[in-house]
Amino acid sequence: MGASSSTESNLMASLQRNLSKIVVAPSFAASLFFVYGFIIWTAWMAFSKSRMMPVYDWAGLRQYERLWQMERWHVAIENLLIFGGLFIVICLFLGCLLAVLLDQRIRAEGVLRTIFLYPMALSFIVTGTTWKWILNPGLGLEKMMHDLGWASFKFDWLVNSDFAIYTVVIAAVWQASGFIMAMFLAALRGVDQDIIRAAYMDGASLPRIYFGIIIPSIRPVFLSAIVVLAHLAVKSFDLVIALTGGGPGYSSDLPATFMYTMAFQRNQLGISAASAMMMLATVMAIIVPYLYSELRGGKKNG
Amino acid sequence: MASLTLDKVRKTFGSVEVLKEINLAIEDGEFLVLVGPSGCGKSTLLNLIAGLETSSDGEIRIGDRVINNVHPKDRNIAMVFQSYALYPNMTVRKNITFGLEIRGVSASERDKAVDDVARLLQIENLLDRKPSQLSGGQRQRVAMGRALVRNPDIFLFDEPLSNLDAKLRVDMRTEIKKLHHRLGSTIVYVTHDQIEAMTLASRIAVMKGGILQQFDTPQHIYEKPNNMFVAGFIGSPSMNFIEAKLVDDNGKIAVTFDNNGQKVVLPLLENSPESYKSWVGKDVVFGIRPEGLTHKRTGSDKPGSQYVNFDAKVEVIEPTGADTMTVINLGGKEIVARVRPDRATNPGEMMTFSADMNQISLFDPTTELRI
Numbered sequence: 001m002g003a004s005s006s007t008e009s010n011l012m013a014s015l016q017r018n019l020s021k022i023v024v025a026p027s028f029a030a031s032l033f034f035v036y037g038f039i040i041w042t043a044w045m046a047f048s049k050s051r052m053m054p055v056y057d058w059a060g061l062r063q064y065e066r067l068w069q070m071e072r073w074h075v076a077i078e079n080l081l082i083f084g085g086l087f088i089v090i091c092l093f094l095g096c097l098l099a100v101l102l103d104q105r106i107r108a109e110g111v112l113r114t115i116f117l118y119p120m121a122l123s124f125i126v127t128g129t130t131w132k133w134i135l136n137p138g139l140g141l142e143k144m145m146h147d148l149g150w151a152s153f154k155f156d157w158l159v160n161s162d163f164a165i166y167t168v169v170i171a172a173v174w175q176a177s178g179f180i181m182a183m184f185l186a187a188l189r190g191v192d193q194d195i196i197r198a199a200y201m202d203g204a205s206l207p208r209i210y211f212g213i214i215i216p217s218i219r220p221v222f223l224s225a226i227v228v229l230a231h232l233a234v235k236s237f238d239l240v241i242a243l244t245g246g247g248p249g250y251s252s253d254l255p256a257t258f259m260y261t262m263a264f265q266r267n268q269l270g271i272s273a274a275s276a277m278m279m280l281a282t283v284m285a286i287i288v289p290y291l292y293s294e295l296r297g298g299k300k301n302g
Numbered sequence: 303m304a305s306l307t308l309d310k311v312r313k314t315f316g317s318v319e320v321l322k323e324i325n326l327a328i329e330d331g332e333f334l335v336l337v338g339p340s341g342c343g344k345s346t347l348l349n350l351i352a353g354l355e356t357s358s359d360g361e362i363r364i365g366d367r368v369i370n371n372v373h374p375k376d377r378n379i380a381m382v383f384q385s386y387a388l389y390p391n392m393t394v395r396k397n398i399t400f401g402l403e404i405r406g407v408s409a410s411e412r413d414k415a416v417d418d419v420a421r422l423l424q425i426e427n428l429l430d431r432k433p434s435q436l437s438g439g440q441r442q443r444v445a446m447g448r449a450l451v452r453n454p455d456i457f458l459f460d461e462p463l464s465n466l467d468a469k470l471r472v473d474m475r476t477e478i479k480k481l482h483h484r485l486g487s488t489i490v491y492v493t494h495d496q497i498e499a500m501t502l503a504s505r506i507a508v509m510k511g512g513i514l515q516q517f518d519t520p521q522h523i524y525e526k527p528n529n530m531f532v533a534g535f536i537g538s539p540s541m542n543f544i545e546a547k548l549v550d551d552n553g554k555i556a557v558t559f560d561n562n563g564q565k566v567v568l569p570l571l572e573n574s575p576e577s578y579k580s581w582v583g584k585d586v587v588f589g590i591r592p593e594g595l596t597h598k599r600t601g602s603d604k605p606g607s608q609y610v611n612f613d614a615k616v617e618v619i620e621p622t623g624a625d626t627m628t629v630i631n632l633g634g635k636e637i638v639a640r641v642r643p644d645r646a647t648n649p650g651e652m653m654t655f656s657a658d659m660n661q662i663s664l665f666d667p668t669t670e671l672r673i
Binding site: 192194195197198199200201202203204208213216217219 | 352353354374375379380381383384385386387388389390391392400401404405448452
């Protein structure tokens with residue numbers, strides 16, 4: 001009797017001790033398998049002769065060579081550079097500007113903040129669909145202008161293969177700049193008000209106070225914002241699918257839509273895997289140095 | 303350098319009146335300290351002078367120039383902030399020259415000005431560091447340097463020492479005083495610390511609830527406080543207040559109060575103000591500072607003093623080294639007396655105390671004003 005109750009209490013005690021580990025274990029195992037397991041599997045696929053179905057014959061760097069010979073991949077990469085560059089720069093600029101304007105202790109700040117931040121709560125599919133309607137020449141902005149009597153108004157970027165990628169930029173900026181604004185606003189609120197007053201008494205104008213003192217002193221937020229925006233840009237997929245579908249033709253393809261097309265429509269699993277690995281390498285190139293500096297910074301503080 | 307005049311200055315936020323008709327005037331080279339508990343309006347007053355806020359009414363003048371509607375940068379004043387407010391992205395040198403740069407001072411003049419100020423404040427070796435690499439005391443010096451380099455008419459200090467530790471605070475206090483002597487500049491200094499006010503000021507303005515309570519030299523405020531608030535706020539430990547009565551004691555006016563069933567009668571000085579006469583037979587508040595209440599002394603111990611003795615039971619003693627603060631109970635109130643350590647007794651024992659009638663104040667119990 002006494003022995004059994006002591007085993008029971010031992011069991012309870014060890015359960016208590018390990019409860020957190022037990023609770024975390026399933027999701028840990030799942031992410032180990034589904035995220036890292038499939039990363040390894042994809043890396044393997046990229047070295048295989050897979051086409052429609054996965055096969056495990058070794059092909060060396062053959063898939064990567066084929067990938068880089070494809071005109072469509074070059075278009076996707078070029079689009080990523082255009083889209084990523086513009087998206088990051090415009091979001092930073094708009095976010096920063098909105099944050100500075102909201103920081104002026106204006107009335108109804110809470111309402112405005114919510115309005116600007118709200119697009120972030122939508123899924124990219126919704127954003128893409130909405131902007132597709134707005135930018136559709138026969139349906140949205142152009143038609144409205146024509147109906148209002150401005151017959152010569154022309155805004156056909158959505159169906160123009162030279163400009164389709166810029167419509168993706170417009171929609172993505174609309175969605176993300178509010179979030180960047182919130183990041184900057186939080187940082188601005190952390191700045192000591194006395195600094196602004198001191199600069200004011202020193203005779204600095206408001207733009208000079210912001211660009212000369214405040215914004216340089218919140219530089220770490222820029223780094224965080226760039227990392228957030230950059231990984232959004234690299235992995236953006238749903239927005240393009242909903243907005244342009246990669247078209248016209250493949251003129252607004254991004255690496256993610258390229259990969260999807262190759263895997264599920266063109267029966268080129270190997271090329272698709274190779275392009276996925278290229279994207280992974282790109283994201284790692286951004287994230288790893290950032291994490292490294294963050295973690296090292298944490299150690300220094302601790 | 304310039305004089306500063308505040309003429310009937312008022313400030314309201316909505317329907318709340320935070321400053322009620324403040325009249326102050328200081329001469330060129332004076333050190334004015336605004337002191338009071340938090341929320342008394344002293345920082346608002348400083349902001350009005352700085353131009354960070356605009357007054358609702360009244361006139362602010364530097365010299366003969368009315369500055370109510372002058373932009374802060376054109377008022378030729380410099381301010382040292384409580385949080386130092388150094389520009390975190392700039393080196394110390396850039397911090398100090400930022401204001402000069404904006405005013406279009408040439409690079410060579412700026413360098414010379416920085417070197418002069420750095421030498422004065424002994425921060426020459428810090429000029430190329432960022433504020434984050436400085437200690438609190440060093441930041442304080444840089445903040446002062448930034449104000450000094452502009453060579454303003456008036457310096458404003460907003461609780462500049464309250465973020466420093468106790469030891470450093472005393473050192474910096476002395477340093478500010480030395481600096482004032484050396485530069486002869488006009489300074490307005492805000493603090494809630496009455497010791498800072500006493501040690502630094504050439505004149506103190508005591509404020510409470512947006513009202514200027516008293517504006518005078520430190521010694522005068524200490525010896526002849528206008529009302530019970532000023533009396534209690536300035537001086538540490540603060541003044542003792544005893545509920546008492548003025549009586550006619552064989553032709554002499556005396557103050558009398560209850561000492562645990564016994565009546566203590568302390569005759570006032572011969573040269574007491576005439577106004578006391580009308581208070582005979584009425585209740586008053588008898589105020590006496592701890593150093594006016596000592597172990598038994600005679601007139602010859604300190605010329606000009608007039609001592610009256612009474613006995614009381616010691617409740618608590620608090621030795622501070624130089625003096626022993628002895629707490630006694632008079633009329634249900636704790637009263638602190640400052641006693642020489644070798645004359646102090648143990649708690650519970652009876653002891654004879656002397657009240658120096660030269661150092662007393664009498665207040666009206668209803669208006670709390672000095673009689």
